[in-house]
Amino acid sequence: MFARLRVFFRFQESGLLLVILALGVLLTVFAGKVRTPVFERAADGMRTRVFTTDANGERIPLTVEKNKFLNAQNLAQLAKDTSFIAVMAVGMAVVIIAGGIDLTVGAIYALASVVGALVLHRYGAEGLATTSSPVQGILLGAGACLGVACLCGLFTGGLIVTLGVHPFIITLGGMAIFRGIAFVITKGQSVGAFPVAFRDFVRFEVGDGLSFVPLMSMVVVLIVGWIFLSRLAAGRRVYAVGGNELAARFSGIRVERVKLGVYLISGLCAGIAALLSLGYYGAATSGDGQGYELNVIAAAVVGGASLTGGRGSALGVVLGALIIQMISSGIVILGIDQNYSQIIIGSVVIAAVVLDHLNTWLARRRLTATAH
Amino acid sequence: MSAYLEFRKITKRFPGVLALDDVSFTVERGTCHALIGENGAGKSTLGKILAGVYTADSGQIQLEGRVIAPVSPLAARELGVAMVHQELAFCPNLSVAENLCLGDLPRRAGFVDRAALRARARTMLATVGADLDPDTLIGTLSTGREQLVQIAAAVGTGAQIIVMDEPTSSLSAGETAELFRLIRTLKARGLTLIYVSHRMEELFALCDHITVLRDGRHIATEPIPATQPTRVVSQMIGRELRAHAPAHLARELGPVRLEVKNLSSAGAFNEINLNVRAGEIVGVAGIVGAGRSELVQAIFGLDPAVSGHILVDDQTLPLGSIEHALTAGLGLVPEDRKRQGLILGLNCRENTALAALPLLTRLGFVRRKAESALASKYAQRLRVKTPSLETLTAGLSGGNQQKIALAKWLARDCDVLLIDEPTRGVDVGAKAEIYQLLDELACEGKALLVVSSELPELIGLCRRIIVLRAGHIAGEVARAAFSEATLMQLMAGVPDAA
Ligand SMILES: Nc1ncnc2c1ncn2[C@@H]1O[C@H](COP(=O)(O)OP(=O)(O)OP(=O)(O)O)[C@@H](O)[C@H]1O
Ligand SMILES: [Mg+2]
Numbered sequence: 001m002f003a004r005l006r007v008f009f010r011f012q013e014s015g016l017l018l019v020i021l022a023l024g025v026l027l028t029v030f031a032g033k034v035r036t037p038v039f040e041r042a043a044d045g046m047r048t049r050v051f052t053t054d055a056n057g058e059r060i061p062l063t064v065e066k067n068k069f070l071n072a073q074n075l076a077q078l079a080k081d082t083s084f085i086a087v088m089a090v091g092m093a094v095v096i097i098a099g100g101i102d103l104t105v106g107a108i109y110a111l112a113s114v115v116g117a118l119v120l121h122r123y124g125a126e127g128l129a130t131t132s133s134p135v136q137g138i139l140l141g142a143g144a145c146l147g148v149a150c151l152c153g154l155f156t157g158g159l160i161v162t163l164g165v166h167p168f169i170i171t172l173g174g175m176a177i178f179r180g181i182a183f184v185i186t187k188g189q190s191v192g193a194f195p196v197a198f199r200d201f202v203r204f205e206v207g208d209g210l211s212f213v214p215l216m217s218m219v220v221v222l223i224v225g226w227i228f229l230s231r232l233a234a235g236r237r238v239y240a241v242g243g244n245e246l247a248a249r250f251s252g253i254r255v256e257r258v259k260l261g262v263y264l265i266s267g268l269c270a271g272i273a274a275l276l277s278l279g280y281y282g283a284a285t286s287g288d289g290q291g292y293e294l295n296v297i298a299a300a301v302v303g304g305a306s307l308t309g310g311r312g313s314a315l316g317v318v319l320g321a322l323i324i325q326m327i328s329s330g331i332v333i334l335g336i337d338q339n340y341s342q343i344i345i346g347s348v349v350i351a352a353v354v355l356d357h358l359n360t361w362l363a364r365r366r367l368t369a370t371a372h
Numbered sequence: 373m374s375a376y377l378e379f380r381k382i383t384k385r386f387p388g389v390l391a392l393d394d395v396s397f398t399v400e401r402g403t404c405h406a407l408i409g410e411n412g413a414g415k416s417t418l419g420k421i422l423a424g425v426y427t428a429d430s431g432q433i434q435l436e437g438r439v440i441a442p443v444s445p446l447a448a449r450e451l452g453v454a455m456v457h458q459e460l461a462f463c464p465n466l467s468v469a470e471n472l473c474l475g476d477l478p479r480r481a482g483f484v485d486r487a488a489l490r491a492r493a494r495t496m497l498a499t500v501g502a503d504l505d506p507d508t509l510i511g512t513l514s515t516g517r518e519q520l521v522q523i524a525a526a527v528g529t530g531a532q533i534i535v536m537d538e539p540t541s542s543l544s545a546g547e548t549a550e551l552f553r554l555i556r557t558l559k560a561r562g563l564t565l566i567y568v569s570h571r572m573e574e575l576f577a578l579c580d581h582i583t584v585l586r587d588g589r590h591i592a593t594e595p596i597p598a599t600q601p602t603r604v605v606s607q608m609i610g611r612e613l614r615a616h617a618p619a620h621l622a623r624e625l626g627p628v629r630l631e632v633k634n635l636s637s638a639g640a641f642n643e644i645n646l647n648v649r650a651g652e653i654v655g656v657a658g659i660v661g662a663g664r665s666e667l668v669q670a671i672f673g674l675d676p677a678v679s680g681h682i683l684v685d686d687q688t689l690p691l692g693s694i695e696h697a698l699t700a701g702l703g704l705v706p707e708d709r710k711r712q713g714l715i716l717g718l719n720c721r722e723n724t725a726l727a728a729l730p731l732l733t734r735l736g737f738v739r740r741k742a743e744s745a746l747a748s749k750y751a752q753r754l755r756v757k758t759p760s761l762e763t764l765t766a767g768l769s770g771g772n773q774q775k776i777a778l779a780k781w782l783a784r785d786c787d788v789l790l791i792d793e794p795t796r797g798v799d800v801g802a803k804a805e806i807y808q809l810l811d812e813l814a815c816e817g818k819a820l821l822v823v824s825s826e827l828p829e830l831i832g833l834c835r836r837i838i839v840l841r842a843g844h845i846a847g848e849v850a851r852a853a854f855s856e857a858t859l860m861q862l863m864a865g866v867p868d869a870a
Contacts, residue, residue: 233733240726243715250674250712251726251780252698310717 016303016319023326024069031068031333038062068333072208078322078329080280083214084273086321088292089299090225091269093317095167096300097229098262099242099309100160103171105270106292107178108152112274113284114182116145117191120278124193134195141198145278146271152178153267157260167263175293182286192283202279214276218318221272225314238262242309291342298345299324302352324348374437376401376564377533382431384417384588386767388759391417392428393588399581404555404565406575406596409585409608410799411771412757415568418585419535422566423455424448435533454526455535456519464511469493471510472525496528497521500554514660516547520554527558534558535566538770540574541797544660544825545860552578570771570799571826572601584608609801616804618653618833620814621851625835626650628686629819630702630788632671635680640666641843644680648788648819653810655830656823658840659863664823665707667840668790671821672704673697684788703727703786705778707793707823713777716766720758721747723765723776728784750779753809755802770797778806782813789813792823807833827856841865 038050038061050062068074088105095102122129123137156174160167202213229235240248241258249255278284303320305312327348331341375398384392392414399405407415420426422433424442432439435451442448445455462471469489470477478488493506502520510518519539526534536555540548555565555578567579575582576596584591584607591607605613631647641663648654658664670678673694682689684700706712714723724747725732732743747761754775758768765776774797781789794810795803810833814820824830830837831854839846839862847862 231738232736233729233738234736236722236726236729236738239718239722240715243717244711247712247715248726249694250704250706252694253726254695310715 013304013313013316013319016316016323019323020319020326023323023330027069027326027330027333028067031070033065034068035063035065036071036073038064069330072210074329074333076205076208076210078325080211080214081329082322082325083211083218084277085292085295085299085325086218086318087221087273087276088266088269088296089303089317089321090221090314091266092296092300093303093305093312093314094225094229094238095262095266096297096305096307097242097309097312098238098258099245100167100259100262101171101297101307102156102167102263102266103293103297104152104156104174104178105266105296106289107175107182108149108267108270109274109277109289109292110284110286111152111178111182112145112149112271113278113288114186114191114286115148116141116275116278117194117284118185119144120194120198121191123195125196126193134197137195138198138201141194141278142275145275146268149267149271149274150264151267153264153270154260156267157263160263161256161259179286186284186286188286190283190285194278194282198279199282202276211280214280217272217276221269222314222318229312229314234258234261239310242311244310294342294349295324295328295345296321298349298352301349301356304356306356307353320352374434375399376436378434379418379422380432380434382418382421382428382433384414384421384426384428388763389757390588392421392585394431395585395588395590396431397583397590397593399564399566401564402559402562403580404559404567404578406579406582407566407568407585408570408572408575408582408604409591410587410757410801411755411775411797412769413585413608413799414588415585416537416769419455419537419566419568422448422533423453423535425455449529449531452530452532453535454529454531454533455537456522456526456539457537462510462518462521465509467507467509468497468504468513468521469506471521472496472506472528496524499527500524501557514544514547515542516544516550516660519543519551523554527563531563533564533566535568537568538570538797539567540569540571542660542825545863546659548574570797570803572604572800575604576601586610605800608799613800613804616808616811618807618811618814620651620653620811621835623651623815625652626817629684630671630821631681631683631686633681633683635667635670635678635682637666637670637675637678640670640675641840644845646821646838646845648821650817650819651814653814653820653822653834655834655837656821656840657827657830657837657859657863658846660825661842662840662863663843664840665792668704668792668821668823669706671697672702672790674704701787703781703784703789705781705789705791705794707796709773709777709796713780714765714773717764719762719764720751720756720768720776721761724750724761724779724783727780731784746783747779750783751775754779754805771799771802774798775802775806782809786818788819788821790821790823793825794822795824795826795829803829827859830859831856839863 040048040050051059052062054060092102092105120137120141121127123132123134129137156171159170204212206212229238237253237258240251240253241255245255277288299321300317301307302323303317305317324345327344328341331344377399380396382392382395395418407418409415417426421428424445424447427443440451442451442453472493473489478485478492490506497504497506500520500523502524504517510521539551543551559565569575579596581593581595582599582604583593584604586608626649628647629650633645635644636642644667656664666675669675671682673692673696676692678691682691684702687700689700690696710716715726721744725743728746732739744761751761756772756775758772765773768776778794795806798806810820822830822833835851837849837854837859839849839859841863846865849858
């Protein structure tokens with residue numbers, strides 16, 4: 001039993017799982033109850049309310065009392081919200097492990113969204129190309145969305161490699177540029193009305209409102225990220241460059257190519273998240289994803305990616321994303337003023353970094369401390 | 373009468389290793405006490421325990437009969453104990469004076485009092501007889517000078533015991549001689565030195581007593597006059613060391629594999645011409661700053677500003693491109709294992725496989741089995757002492773890190789291997805093993821260019837030695853004419869008396 005426990009604790013991500021468990025318990029205990037209406041799914045797949053008649057013979061909606069946090073709908077929502085952040089966080093983790101930082105993810109998310117939206121709109125109900133096949137429209141829209149995101153990643157990566165400027169500066173600039181472009185091409189307007197098939201696909205639900213596609217996308221990104229980082233030679237190079245760039249160069253690793261690659265990956269991940277959001281929310285504006293970089297970096301750092309480079313894992317950052325999202329939704333559930341959300345998440349990032357330092361320090365203490 | 377400094381039953385455990393196991397011995401005041409042992413025997417750990425970097429798991433240290441237990445380097449300093457680390461521990465972006473007084477900058481009204489700072493630094497430097505400008509940046513000093521500043525910091529703050537961990541491993545011959553002179557004066561002033569080194573001749577020239585550690589255990593403490601190097605070696609490694617005559621010398625040489633023509637790089641070296649044939653080991657000697665490392669790095673494509681021609685197997689190599697160098701079969705073991713050689717945050721397996729990664733991948737996937745097999749093959753061959761191959765290289769002793777840095781390039785199986793200081797910080801047993809490995813590579817028809825500051829190493833290993841001086845080839849010596857005197861004269865530029 002103890003041996004098994006010890007194996008569990010040696011497992012890098014066990015600390016994160018414990019935090020998630022603790023957060024879950026806390027939220028469940030303090031969330032309180034809520035009465036929610038009961039739905040039923042008719043034969044045609046439509047969700048309708050269930051009614052009952054009270055003592056006076058009036059039709060009243062049937063409700064049940066549920067825990068505000070621990071109920072299927074809330075968990076499904078949590079899963080969906082986490083998916084968006086987690087997908088981007090995996091990309092961010094790759095950048096951070098390579099010793100970089102990417103502040104552009106929120107802006108790439110916005111730009112990719114609106115470009116994808118403009119294409120999808122053409123094929124939507126109000127668009128010019130309504131008559132052509134929706135599949136063609138969806139593919140084009142998705143391609144545009146992901147393509148633009150990749151281009152943005154290549155752009156920042158390329159600048160970082162060729163100019164040799166610290167990525168913080170380049171991506172800080174890139175963040176403003178990309179969002180600016182998004183604003184200019186939409187003139188600040190919201191773009192919507194996409195092909196119905198696209199929205200139906202992304203919003204396809206299983207069980208009690210669990211959006212299947214975002215969740216599955218997250219799982220796929222997680223698995224691909226995990227394989228990339230831990231099994232592929234390319235992933236090994238990412239760790240090497242982040243761990244010691246000079247030694248990586250001396251080992252014949254093409255450091256520039258690796259750096260370019262990680263920003264491309266981060267851009268692509270932001271694009272995937274943007275595509276999911278297009279389908280889920282059905283519209284995009286240049287203001288989308290504002291402040292996402294904070295949440296995404298927070299997820300990566302909380303998930304154990306070290307800002308000094310060379311350390312981190314895909315599973316860790318996905319769990320980190322879950323923690324961040326639990327905190328955000330916890331703020332809503334506990335009825336704390338929304339405006340505190342940023343403050344709390346900011347504090348969590350700082351706490352995570354401090355904890356990380358504490359952990360390294362503890363490990364060193366453990367190496368040096370007296371045994372008795 | 374109780375001893376001046378006594379270690380009593382010191383035990384220290386790291387995850388997976390017993391670094392020190394019940395070590396007891398005494399050190400006399402005003403002596404230079406040598407500490408020797410294989411890589412990973414626990415020498416640095418013992419020094420660090422005395423200097424307050426680590427705390428022992430059990431056992432005690434007594435200084436003049438009182439138990440001391442320094443919990444931090446600062447606490448040790450207050451007890452009069454200082455350590456000169458091999459990995460130099462200064463801020464390169466600050467001046468000598470600032471580094472010397474970093475813990476206690478003289479202030480006036482909140483501002484740093486620059487005059488007082490400079491004056492104090494001068495007094496500290498004077499205690500070791502160093503005439504350095506206190507305003508020079510540490511980063512611009514040579515390793516020897518930087519070490520001098522470290523010693524000044526120790527002596528200047530009143531240290532009575534100084535631990536020196538492999539102080540000469542990156543010093544030139546001149547700097548080494550200077551250091552020895554300084555150590556003798558310190559000793560005459562009544563300071564006690566604990567001196568860790570793998571260079572037997574130094575220990576015998578300099579020290580009064582010698583303590584041998586093996587696998588964390590104390591083997592012997594003897595006065596130097598009562599022992600001999602061969603005895604110490606067998607105490608260290610627990611077996612006799614057989615001198616190995618290089619077999620490649622008896623073989624026919626193959627065609628020229630590496631040819632360098634008129635290679636120049638501004639400020640580093642000028643008009644270098646050399647070649648290495650298949651099956652040949654060519655040495656490169658020279659004092660620090662002669663341009664040796666710069667030369668091999670330029671051949672490997674790390675210097676974008678180089679001009680001239682490099683040919684590998686008669687094919688011209690584009691200059692300044694590591695990729696082309698690698699595809700042509702070149703490899704370089706760099707001189708600075710921590711900065712250039714290893715990724716300390718990756719484990720032994722990953723570091724060993726790093727350069728050979730392209731050979732170990734299938735469809736982009738790292739072949740785990742092949743990788744582990746390769747890593748363990750070299751770890752065994754080079755006698756790397758580590759709890760497992762999954763241990764981070766950051767936790768390895770200095771010499772074992774060097775072995776991994778070397779294994780990384782041996783694993784790549786290069787046809788032309790450039791090696792910069794192959795055995796820096798490596799113990800005698802492993803050195804012999806490395807020499808034999810290099811010999812085997814030469815016998816297989818590889819071409820090796822070996823840079824080393826240790827002349828005996830080059831003399832034992834090479835077919836001929838090229839001597840660099842101030843960026844020029846000062847001469848080439850064939851094996852028949854090898855002698856330390858000839859080489860040193862060429863290196864220093866002293867005209868041959870004969
Ligand atoms: N910080 C650490 N963490 C884990 N293991 C360590 C650490 N420091 C030393 N060790 C282990 O303790 C043992 C002794 O190491 P130490 O550095 O004292 O060796 P050494 O005798 O100085 O060797 P070398 O000649 O190579 O410098 C080694 O097996 C090493 O792997
Ligand atoms: Mg050591």
